[in-house]
Amino acid sequence: MIPISRKVLLLVILVLAMAACNDPTRLNSKGNKATPVNTLAANKVVENDSIIVDDFHYPVDSAFTTKVLPTGIFHGDEVWNNASVLQWFGLFKGQDGYYLKQTEIKTERVNDAIVDENESDKTGWSVQALNKDSCLILIESLPFLTDRNIQSVKLSNEFIYPGDTVSIKYSGINYKIYAKGGKKQIPNQPDWFEVWNYRLYITATIKGQERKTLLIAQPNGDDRMINIIFAGDIDGDGILDLLIDTTDDYNVSIPTIYLSKPAANGEVVKPIGGHKSVGC
DSSP: OOOHHHHHHHHHHHHHHHHHHTOTTOBOTTSOBOOOOOTTOTTOEEGGGEEOOOOOOBSOGGGOOSOEEOSEEEOGGGSOTTGGGSOEEEEEEETTEEEEEEEOEEEEEEOOTTTOSSTTOOOEEEEEESSSSEEEEEEEOOTTOOOEEEOBOOOSOSSOOTTOEEEEEETTEEEEEEEEEEEEEETTEEEEEEEEEEEEEEEEEETTEEEEEEEEEEEEOSSOOOEEEEEEOSSSSSSOEEEEEOOOSTTEEOEEEEESTTOOTTOSOEEEEEOOEEOO
């Protein structure tokens, strides 16, 4: 039998323990305050810099309908074996500006300095467009693509952070590209931010109809910020198209093509293809 004084002591300890479990200001295992949060408020910063991050990614590979391919050196699983026999259009930059032109490409096996153990091993790929000018991206041939010169748009910002808006007037149409999400400056790096729940949109009024497209959704972006590589009319319908590197990882590149001709009613553009490659 437990003496009365010990019973009282155990009761006091139990009451204190229960109170501590219900204390919203207690420290968690990481030393941060565990504060009650609204799980629907995905873009809010809560006490002591705790951040609620969603898990929404867009675009995803399963939505792509067209192959795209940069030029350069790649790992063995980043290029298709039959890539050289497919029909391609290249987006090129020449002395007189940008243009789209059908092109042949050359692929060959090369040494992968990251993966191959010996210099004689050749598990990597080299991809070249058979054109003297610089190639931004190769696009698998589509019925509506033709050789043409392209007037490009020089953006005021290549990197668009949450809260930023870029206005563009192109072929008589006004566009806005803007971003939503959370943003916090990284200490000792005044030009760089931690970003979470990132959303990038484009809007325009075309033939009297207001259109809006979600371009990108990423849970976070503190490693590398999404980069708009090119803006101009690639598919020839007078509406702005985009080439965006949609990665949020410093060691990954995902150039993605957005075209207006395949876009659904009410949208400005549609992502048709992207190519993922890893550095090291």
